Amino acid sequence: MPQVKCSISNCYFYKQGNLCGADAIMIDTDDHAKMNFNEEFAGEGFDSEHQDVVQSSSKTCCHTFKPKK
Numbered sequence: 001m002p003q004v005k006c007s008i009s010n011c012y013f014y015k016q017g018n019l020c021g022a023d024a025i026m027i028d029t030d031d032h033a034k035m036n037f038n039e040e041f042a043g044e045g046f047d048s049e050h051q052d053v054v055q056s057s058s059k060t061c062c063h064t065f066k067p068k069k
Contacts, residue, residue: 004019007050013065022064025062055067
């Protein structure tokens, strides 16, 4: 399985080093992601060292997100 980087530190699947520990990752189309963003992100470099906190998967482009209890 490829290494998946994630900065959402309050996700159940978040692992130290900004890694995703989920067994499967749900990827969605840019059309759904554009509900919150009007930019195209594909192919751009991202800062993978920061950590963020969100309350639901709708605040991310990741449908695998599950908040930590």
